[in-house]
Amino acid sequence: MITDVAVGHELPELVVPITRTMIVATAIASRDYQDVHHDPALAVERGSPDVFMNILTTNGLVGRFITDWAGPGASLRKVAIRLGAPNYPGDTMTLTGEVIANENGVVSVHVRGVNSIGAHVTGTVTVTVMKGGR
DSSP: OGGGOOTTOBOOOEEEEOOHHHHHHHHHHTTOOOGGGTOHHHHHHTTOSSOOOOHHHHHHHHHHHHHHHHOTTEEEEEEEEEEOSOOOTTOEEEEEEEEEEEETTEEEEEEEEEOSSSEEEEEEEEEEEOTTOO
């Protein structure tokens, strides 16, 4: 059970292939119509080498990473993330995490998502598990 997990416990990695389709589809799904997330020519015109992932998608992937580990009874209490290097099509992001606190079943995890450029996302997620969960 994650309520018994020790500080320093490392979560299993989650490797996420970054495709153009994923970037565009998740931007549209989250109603983020900024052209840098779906129009390569305009993204280049604005100084980017290509379209790039939006923060809402990153936030969703971080949430998935934690709930995949914590199980179906998990409830995200706080997600505090900061973006760094963009996620571009054709790259891969690897999410890792380490438990940094466990106080009365409220678990805090330091999360890091890295691509070939560097750290795409860093932050802390706080999670609890309802009765009957992991």
